[in-house]
Amino acid sequence: xxxxxxxxxxxxxxxxxxxxxxxxxxxxxxxxxxxxxxxxxxxxxxxxxxxxxxxxxxxxxxxxxxxxxxxxxxxxxxxxxxxxxxxxxxxxxxxxxxxxxxxxxxxxxxxxxxxxxxxxxxxxxxxxxxxxxxxxxxxxxxxxxxxxxxxxxxxxxxxxxxxxxxxxxxxxxxxxxxxxxxxxxxxxxxxxxxxxxxxxxxxxxxxxxxxxxxxxxxxxxxxxxxxxxxxxxxxxxxxxxxxxxxxxxxxxxxxxxxxxxxxxxxxxxxxxxxxxxxxxxxxxxxxxxxxxxxxxxxxxxxxxxxxxxxxxxxxxxxxxxxxxxxxxxxxxxxxxxxxxxxxxxxxxxxxxxxxxxxxxxxxxxxxxxxxxxxxxxxxxxxxxxxxxxxxxxxxxxxxxxxxxxxxxxx
Amino acid sequence: xxxxxxxxxxxxxxxxxxxxxxxxxxxxxxxxxxxxxxxxxxxxxxxxxxxxxxxxxxxxxxxxxxxxxxxxxxxxxxxxxxxxxxxxxxxxxxxxxxxxxxxxxxxxxxxxxxxxxxxxxxxxxxxxxxxxxxxxxxxxxxxxxxxxxxxxxxxxxxxxxxxxxxxxxxxxxxxxxxxxxxxxxxxxxxxxxxxxxxxxxxxxxxxxxxxxxxxxxxxxxxxxxxxxxxxxxxxxxxxxxxxxxxxxxxxxxxxxxxxxxxxxxxxxxxxxxxxxxxxxxxxxxxxxxxxxxxx
Numbered sequence: 279x280x281x282x283x284x285x286x287x288x289x290x291x292x293x294x295x296x297x298x299x300x301x302x303x304x305x306x307x308x309x310x311x312x313x314x315x316x317x318x319x320x321x322x323x324x325x326x327x328x329x330x331x332x333x334x335x336x337x338x339x340x341x342x343x344x345x346x347x348x349x350x351x352x353x354x355x356x357x358x359x360x361x362x363x364x365x366x367x368x369x370x371x372x373x374x375x376x377x378x379x380x381x382x383x384x385x386x387x388x389x390x391x392x393x394x395x396x397x398x399x400x401x402x403x404x405x406x407x408x409x410x411x412x413x414x415x416x417x418x419x420x421x422x423x424x425x426x427x428x429x430x431x432x433x434x435x436x437x438x439x440x441x442x443x444x445x446x447x448x449x450x451x452x453x454x455x456x457x458x459x460x461x462x463x464x465x466x467x468x469x470x471x472x473x474x475x476x477x478x479x480x481x482x483x484x485x486x487x488x489x490x491x492x493x494x495x496x497x498x499x500x501x502x503x504x505x506x507x508x509x510x511x512x513x514x515x516x517x518x519x520x521x522x523x524x525x526x527x528x529x530x531x532x533x534x535x536x537x538x539x540x541x542x543x544x545x546x547x548x549x550x551x552x553x554x555x556x557x558x559x560x561x562x563x564x565x566x567x568x569x570x571x572x573x574x575x576x577x578x579x580x581x582x583x584x585x586x587x588x589x590x591x592x593x594x595x596x597x598x599x600x601x602x603x604x605x606x607x608x609x610x611x612x613x614x615x616x617x618x619x620x621x622x623x624x625x626x627x628x629x630x631x632x633x634x635x636x637x638x639x640x641x642x643x644x645x646x647x648x649x650x651x652x653x654x655x656x657x658x659x660x661x662x663x664x665x666x667x668x669x670x671x672x673x674x675x676x677x678x679x680x681x682x683x684x685x686x687x688x
Numbered sequence: 689x690x691x692x693x694x695x696x697x698x699x700x701x702x703x704x705x706x707x708x709x710x711x712x713x714x715x716x717x718x719x720x721x722x723x724x725x726x727x728x729x730x731x732x733x734x735x736x737x738x739x740x741x742x743x744x745x746x747x748x749x750x751x752x753x754x755x756x757x758x759x760x761x762x763x764x765x766x767x768x769x770x771x772x773x774x775x776x777x778x779x780x781x782x783x784x785x786x787x788x789x790x791x792x793x794x795x796x797x798x799x800x801x802x803x804x805x806x807x808x809x810x811x812x813x814x815x816x817x818x819x820x821x822x823x824x825x826x827x828x829x830x831x832x833x834x835x836x837x838x839x840x841x842x843x844x845x846x847x848x849x850x851x852x853x854x855x856x857x858x859x860x861x862x863x864x865x866x867x868x869x870x871x872x873x874x875x876x877x878x879x880x881x882x883x884x885x886x887x888x889x890x891x892x893x894x895x896x897x898x899x900x901x902x903x904x905x906x907x908x909x910x911x912x913x914x915x916x917x918x919x920x921x922x923x924x925x926x927x928x929x930x931x932x933x934x935x936x937x938x939x940x941x942x943x944x945x946x947x948x949x950x951x952x953x954x955x956x957x958x959x960x961x962x963x964x965x966x967x968x969x970x971x972x973x974x975x976x977x978x979x980x981x982x983x
Contacts, residue, residue: 318804319913322812453957479952482960487908487917490706491952491959494832498699514814514909522819522835522907524826543909545816580811 307605308348311593312376314363314391315383315406317355320484320511323539325383325406328577329589333380335573336593345601352376358484360390367391371398377609378403378596381589385409385456395420400612401619403596405588408509408535409459410675413639417682420612422619422638425588426557428456429675431534432463434555434644434668436505437471439532444503445473448496448529450516451507452483460507460534476501483508489516493523502529509535514543521548537583541661546652549661554649557642558587558628559662569627581659587628588642595624632670637682641670702832703949709838711945712845713900717918718925718937719849720896723856726932727869727889730780731788733796735922736915737803738894741768742901743910744806747815757820757906761844764902765895772894776887799915806912814909841903848899849938856934865889921948924967930980940978 313333315325330353342349352374356363363382370376371394379395382388383406392412395402402421404412410429412421447468451457457480465475476499479492493516496504504525506516513536520531533540536554560570560581569590573582582590599619600608608615620634634640647662655661677685717739724732745764749755755763775798783790823837856862868875868882876882901915908914925944929936944963951962970978 318807318812320812322807324813326812479956481952481956482958485917485920485960487914488706488710490709490838491703491949492956494702494706495699495953497833498696498702511812511814511909511911511913518909519907522826522837524833524835539813543813543816543911545818547818548816 306346306348307609308350308375309378309600309605309608310370310374310376311349311351311378311380311596312367312370312374313351313353313380313589314356314366314370315353315381316358317353319358321358321383321406321509323543323580324510324537324583325381325585325589326580328573328580328582328586329381329405331573331576332582332586332590333593335569335576336590336597339572340594340597340601342597347597347601347605349597356382356384356387358384358387360387363387364390364394367394368398371395371400377401377612380404380592381406381585383407383585385412385459386454388412389416389455392416392418392421395612398612401596401615402612403592405592406585408456410463410680411455411459413635413637414675414680414682417637417680417684419638419684420616422592422616422634422640424592424640425584425642426555426644427639427674428460428463428535430557430644430668430673431555432460432467433673434646434666435532435534435553436464436467438553438646438666439503439530440468440471440473442530444530444532445471446476446501447473447503447505447532448476448499448501449478449505449507450489450492450496451478451480452509452512453480454483456509457483457507461505464505464507464534483512486512487515489519490523493520493525497523497525497528503532504529505532505534506536507534510540511543514540517544517552518548537585538659538661539580539583541649542581542659546650546655546661549649550651552649553646553665555644555646556584556662557644558582558584559645559647559664560659561662562645562664565627565630584642591624591626591628592640594626595619595622598622635674635677637677637680637685639674639677639680641674643670644668644673698831700950700953703953704946705829705832705834706838707946707949708942709842709945710948711942712842713904713918713941714922714925714945715849715938715941716845716896716900716903717922718929718941719852719934720893720900721922721926722929722932722934722937723852723896724890724893725926726934727865728780728886729784729788730791730795730890732893733792733919734775734799734802735795735893735897736919737799738768738772738897738915739901739904739918740806740912740915741771741802742898743817743905743908743914744810744815744901745898746902746905747817747910750817757902761899761902765898768898768901769891769895773887773891775894776890780890781883781887799919803912803916810912812911812913814911814914817905817910819906837906841907844903845900848896852896853934853938921963924963928967928970928977930977933977933979933981936977936979 313330354366378401382404385407388407396418405424408428410427413423449461451461541549624632629642646666648665746760749760819837826833826835868885872882925940929940951959
């Protein structure tokens with residue numbers, strides 16, 4: 279290749295301009311948020327595109343451009359595969375400069391990503407995953423568990439069932455981290471209340487669509503309560519089939535993790551009377567309705583559930599913290615940013631005022647709902663009536679029982 | 689109470705019956721695959737997506753046109769069958785002169801596109817579809833509580849399977865079909881329009897998948913991924929039964945449903961794997977499958 283005078287000149291001027299470009303980037307560094315969730319599988323509607331919509335809504339409501347912040351949101355589909363999620367996260371941190379990882383449903387995936395975030399010292403705000411291990415044995419100073427967890431579900435839904443006389447249980451469990459943890463957490467509540475576990479079936483996840491075998495076994499166990507330790511499309515299928523086999527006549531069905539999106543998929547006809555727990559419902563109060571009205575035009579077929587609301591709330595609080603620290607400072611250390619997030623009071627339209635505990639547990643309230651009868655529902659997505667509410671400081675596992683390793687060491 | 693292998697007898701019988709019901713879906717789906725493979729030499733990976741389309745078609749008929757379950761048992765397979773014919777004429781027919789692998793890749797791609805489109809419009813958590821009123825409720829058959837709808841599924845599946853087998857093995861139409869696969873130029877010389885026969889066969893196989901989809905709609909969640917969960921098992925069924933053997937796929941479909949059902953009692957965690965274990969064993973001992981013709 280011959281070097282012409284023109285290329286030489288061009289290269290020289292480009293080289294001269296480079297320091298200028300860098301200088302500008304240093305002035306207002308871009309904060310990158312990476313939403314990593316299931317965009318195509320069984321958890322697409324419970325998280326998926328609506329989580330991204332809610333994250334972006336937080337940017338809009340915070341008014342990032344008016345505050346001189348430079349925020350970019352990217353997303354990827356982890357297909358509920360831990361190995362895939364880990365490689366995406368690494369690529370995001372190493373190559374794309376992502377500062378905060380958001381949502382990440384599916385406990386096995388959420389747990390796998392935890393160590394990568396810690397190694398790279400970034401911020402990890404989880405809304406979608408359930409396992410209470412995330413703030414227990416697998417806790418991390420880079421991590422906040424935003425919306426709910428298996429302990430809170432077990433205590434709220436499970437506790438209410440036991441109180442209502444459901445003292446013997448049969449579990450139908452998705453055979454991976456989340457299902458097992460939910461079963462373990464519920465079992466401890468059932469046993470503490472003097473109840474017993476009559477049996478359980480752990481089925482392969484994902485890929486099981488027919489639950490009839492397990493349902494018949496549950497029926498044969500003569501337990502009073504069928505505890506569903508699964509989520510998303512699996513819950514929908516198991517409730518549908520439980521009704522088909524007349525389980526609802528002999529047993530009470532406890533959907534330990536169920537979202538408003540699942541009720542929508544089942545229809546009130548099949549889901550009426552079920553008890554379930556969420557930390558957010560669009561029709562709780564004026565603020566939740568105002569929030570829902572803002573995001574609804576962007577996700578008309580899938581109204582926000584607690585995971586989506588959690589993505590909004592977490593992003594908003596992160597932005598507050600970034601504005602408070604300054605973006606350059608916030609980019610430096612995930613641990614410092616998360617520590618600062620824990621000190622600043624959390625408040626937003628979705629959850630009202632909450633606090634973030636030392637171990638990374640955001641103490642949202644737990645609402646126990648009952649699914650309305652078709653005749654009680656007045657309009658689209660009018661599905662729940664509130665039965666009980668556990669305040670955030672009582673809803674979650676006490677700090678001392680979590681065995682989080684960094685507590686008391688910092 | 690009678691105990692069999694430490695399991696109460698009634699529970700075991702119940703599981704056998706449930707296994708047969710699941711086997712009914714495997715049999716219907718794998719039969720369609722076997723017909724398409726036997727006649728067209730195409731490994732139709734889009735079968736799961738077409739099954740899903742059948743379920744969606746019946747949902748749409750109800751939602752947008754108010755057409756109920758029983759009419760849609762006929763209408764949905766017709767609609768999806770026509771879709772299959774269009775697919776075959778415009779896209780798949782271009783690959784007949786190439787290796788199997790191309791057909792497999794093409795239909796796999798088609799399945800991804802179809803699923804993606806449905807997911808885009810309807811999300812993934814599924815849509816509700818009620819069990820028709822006449823088939824609501826359940827009957828106590830002594831050892832278990834059998835939902836009427838499930839009983840209907842088995843009856844419908846057996847009738848459809850036997851009818852299809854009879855058409856292909858026992859009628860002049862079936863004879864033409866089989867002859868066209870054996871030696872297309874010769875059959876063409878007798879004045880039979882072979883490409884049309886092939887197109888209609890593909891349409892028929894697709895309609896079978898759609899029929900299974902309509903049957904599945906009230907028990908499984910109607911969602912874009914519903915075919916995915918079946919397709920792997922169904923391919924294993926076809927391989928175990930012997931590629932292209934219709935009787936093989938029917939018998940194997942029901943048998944594997946039962947084996948899977950029993951696994952769910954003894955070791956549920958393995959229920960997704962047991963089918964493939966059987967496949968490995970069968971292929972090691974009988975490489976052409978249980979009913980396959982030796983080359």
